[in-house]
Amino acid sequence: MDTSDTGGQLEEALERLHSAGPERLGRLTNHAPMVVEALAARGHADAVHGWLDRYRGRLEDLPAAVADVTADNWREALGDPRRVADWIAHFSRELSDHPWRAVLATWWPRLLPGVYGGSTHPVIRVGHAVRALEAGASAPRLAELAHGLGYWAARHHTVSGITSLPGAPTARASLDAVPAVHTAEGGFPARLAAVRRLPAWAEHVTDPDTARERLSELVRAATHRYATHGHGEETMLVHAATAPNAVLRALPSLPRDLWAPSLHAAWTASAAVTAMYAPAEPVEWSPSVRLTAEEVLERALAHGDEHVVKLTDTALDVGDDRALAAALRSVELSTPLA
Template sequence: METSETSGQLEEALERVHATGPERLGRLTNHAPMVVEALAARGRAGAVHRWLDLYRDRLEDFPDRVAPVTDDNWAQALGDPRRAADWIDHFARALAERPWRTVLAEWWPRLLPGLYGGSTHPVIRVGHAVRTLESGENAPRRTELAHALGYWAAVHHTVSGVTALPAAPTAEASLDAGPAIPDGLLGFPARLAAVRQLPDWAGEVTDPRAARERLAELVRAATHRYATHGHGEATMLVHASTAPNAVLRTLDSLPRDLWAPSLHAAWTASAAVTAMYAPAEPVTYVPPARLTAEEVMERALAHGDEHVIKFTDTAVDVGDERALAAAQRAIEISEPLV
């Protein structure tokens, strides 16, 4: 689907984005690089600058540097959001010296336990960056991976003390089985801290092929589930599918011995988000029209919300009728960009 025109427009958009920081207000993620990549990947590169113009008020300047991150001090800088620029610089240097897959393979197991930082957005940004590098490598795309990995390292946040519960046989049933977090807690960090029990659906999976199959099943189940449960929190619940899908997109660029750990991290994140924002009751949802993937993507672009576009991109990856209906549901219940 990518053409030379598509590529050039994506590069220009990424260069615009790289002059800005990974967050605004110290807590809200910059979604622009993920959205422009999704639009380009879905044949809508001609819309990326127009969308960026609408989104620009939600962007902040690139943050100040503190001190260089090095091979000797990186562990002390991990999880320090003040060091975002330092981390981005670190990965830019690494990617200039070594192949991007080598850098990714080195850092993926270091960063994977902290997948929850930034409300799972960093791993999602990495997934988009990897997809575009797999379709063609150049400097702006490598720079985007540096920004994505740097953001992940800066907001790296682990979760511990979660008790494993017996899981149902399927991802869909296991997502349903996770104990919901009580109402009244505000913000992602507080709700995440309240997650104490999750079904252990990833179980003892160690085989890479089985891990891939389970990860694909999880993405499909979480995407389908949004149609009936998305009203619990229209924005945050999209991450139950977009985060594991980012991991799934990255697998082929990683050594196979990292696939099973990736499944375990993706499952825990998806199940946690599902529990954190579960509605009191599901609803029956029948989409107003049976649309093609292209039609749903066009409606998501017209709607403009960054989460809607990224969720629709994941729904198109899943590709079945229930997934496309879930994307329509996201368009219906989410606030448009303008």
């Protein structure tokens, strides 16, 4: 896809969105930039504005700036959500002065330890922005990368002190071995603080190509798992698949020496989400009818929920029947967008 493939509709949608902040009500993520990119990338640019019209009541204005983020003070601004407009402005300047892949390569290792921030939404937004830029650069797509990186920097949140448990040879078995966090108290930050043990998996991988293969395996396993475990929390468990897939999408735009660290960060994020929202028991589930990939996408679009659309987008990347079944399971479990 290049910019002409979307008829300029993705650009128009992003321009509509860039006066809005990355969150609403101080904690809920604005998913619109990710969804419109997914629809455009999947050949549904003609549906972008209609979907956005349905979603626009959930948008809030971008918060006011506080003070410039600079090369000298960026560390003290990292992880401060009040500085989101400052961070977006900083990345807008960086992207006007340097090639976007160079900016991404500089900041990716700085931001990667904070992948948990914003319930993993910032890295997901960056993954969508990178895919759009790889398809064809434009001013609104560069601005979207600035917004994604700015959101990630403002919500940067690290985790330490997690004990490594014995892992399993495969991503699927290792996700099955993740111990559940037995608490229903609080939101994502409180649940994340309760995650103290996670299985090790692929921790010795250093070869970039192997890292990419293992990351693809993780995305496939987490997507498949949603069909049988998504009822634990139909919204949040989507991120066990979409967060590592965002990292996977970014790999080709990054230096190869960042691929293995990216795998390790993606694993811990996916495993942590799995721990935080695990159901008491899996359920056996399969769709009543077998649909094509395009039919599944059309059902997701008609349903409209942002997480359903994004999981379906990831399921289409995986591309097999079990992944499509997971997407249909999200349609069944989730509340449609009004």
